[in-house]
Amino acid sequence: VKILMENNKVSGVLVENNGKEYKINAKAIIMATGGFGANADMVSEYNPNLKGFGTTNNPAITGEGIKLIQEVGGDVVDMKQIQTHPTVVHQTPNMITESVRGEGAILVNRDGKRFINELETRDVVSKAELEQKGKSAFLIFDQQTRESLYAINGYVKKGLTKEANNISELSKIIGVDSKELEKTITKYNSFVKNGKDSDFGKKGLPREIVKAPFYAIEVSPAIHHTMGGVKINENAEVLDKNGDKIQGLYAAGEITGGVHGGNRIGGNAVTDIIVFGKIAGENAAKEVK
Ligand SMILES: Cc1cc2nc3c(=O)[nH]c(=O)nc-3n(C[C@H](O)[C@H](O)[C@H](O)COP(=O)(O)OP(=O)(O)OC[C@H]3O[C@@H](n4cnc5c(N)ncnc54)[C@H](O)[C@@H]3O)c2cc1C
Incomplete structure (x- = not known):
């Protein structure tokens, strides 16, 4: 004291x-x-x-x-100089590790559109999220990403994820435009195939979003490090x-x-x-x- x-x-x-x-x-x-x-x-x-x-x-x-x-x-x-972490589930609160994005999750807004290179620094991604409707975004990934990262099992157990067998169902559950989300994922998968993200220049493109079930987690920024x-x-x-x-x-x-x-x-x-x-x-x- x-x-x-x-x-x-x-x-x-x-x-x-x-x-x-x-x-x-x-x-x-x-x-x-x-x-x-x-x-x-x-x-x-x-x-x-x-x-x-x-x-x-x-x-x-x-x-x-x-x-x-x-x-x-x-x-x-x-x-x-206070750092916010961009992928936090606020209600609980739980931090979703960056590895989820590293292993293939994309971030979309309520219109079902990507809005940033998901692997940008924490400050840049946080700022971009706050500019979206509702000041939050959704991490979207598939079963392959879940299998690549043990931590995701913990998020599922804690009930932080929404889950569906196809993208259309998932969009309904999270209240995101389903046609746009399907378009976004098809386009993103083509970037993965070609090894080039022509929209946002993301360098890490480990896998397509193709294997059911599909997952979503709503995230927004929170204070992380001073x-x-x-x-x-x-x-x-x-x-x-x-x-x-x-x-x-x-x-x-x-x-x-x-x-x-x-x-x-x-x-x-x-x-x-x-x-x-x-x-x-x-x-x-x-x-x-
Ligand atoms: C969710 C989360 C995940 C993180 N993941 C990573 C990661 O993967 N890699 C990484 O490098 N960093 C990570 N960090 C950051 C890292 O954990 C912290 O920066 C680090 O723990 C700070 O260590 P510290 O020893 O300085 O202080 P702390 O670990 O914060 O410990 C300080 C201790 O001092 C005690 N204390 C405070 N005031 C007093 C007092 N007046 N008297 C007595 N005791 C007091 C506190 O109770 C606490 O136990 C993460 C942070 C969080 C929150």
Whole structure:
């Protein structure tokens, strides 16, 4: 609940457990409390355009650690850079992995039309979805894609998918123009056969949408990752507003900012937490010797 300082150096932390407070003395501490993707107030404070968005994050990801570091003079960077994930089922909420698109799902709007290269970056796909009627879209794929990706079985079990034996039936279930959707899929299948997406230039065209049953999942964007956070240097030392390190204060992972710039690429958060976690651990250990 608080970082303790003495003579401008970290001297420990104050923690709370079952209503009781404890002081833990330490010459160095590592803050690894994650980002602020589940703190709706903080998200809209730094980026008002994202007011009202849902989140893929668990409810503990509230940016508390960032505030604790600010209280002892730590600086922050890139706080406005907040990533949305384009394929989230909001009601639950459940995130549908990018691999579903990678393995062959297309995204269509309520007119049954594709509107974007499905494998564009998260920010680009999210923005395109919000421009469609109803501010959402449908992932459409077939049994072959389901068989190629184990995760889809989980989505089916959770009841996130709608399913039908032909495209016309599926369109009725999801309320999408059936003729247009059939046209879209026929055209898309010809792109797969020719190895070229002449409409949107998508590079990955692993399979046609041909084998029943056919599936649809309604998706829209939700807050996924906060690229901004506390400022650190290459040693994972937290910096103050003058760019000087705060003695004994280290941070690693999503609590930090500036590592990913404006758009964290899928998979890179795990690299970030491992690389900077190791650096922070080694340096903090040296400091307490
Ligand atoms: C659904 C989902 C899927 C993802 N998939 C991928 C993926 O495939 N590849 C990838 O690279 N990244 C992925 N990410 C991003 C990645 O999981 C996160 O960036 C990463 O987990 C951040 O790790 P962290 O250790 O910094 O913080 P977290 O894992 O968020 O852990 C922070 C911990 O600190 C605790 N905490 C917070 N405040 C306090 C406090 N005041 N006192 C004590 N404890 C506190 C929290 O409860 C939490 O346990 C995904 C994220 C989500 C939400």
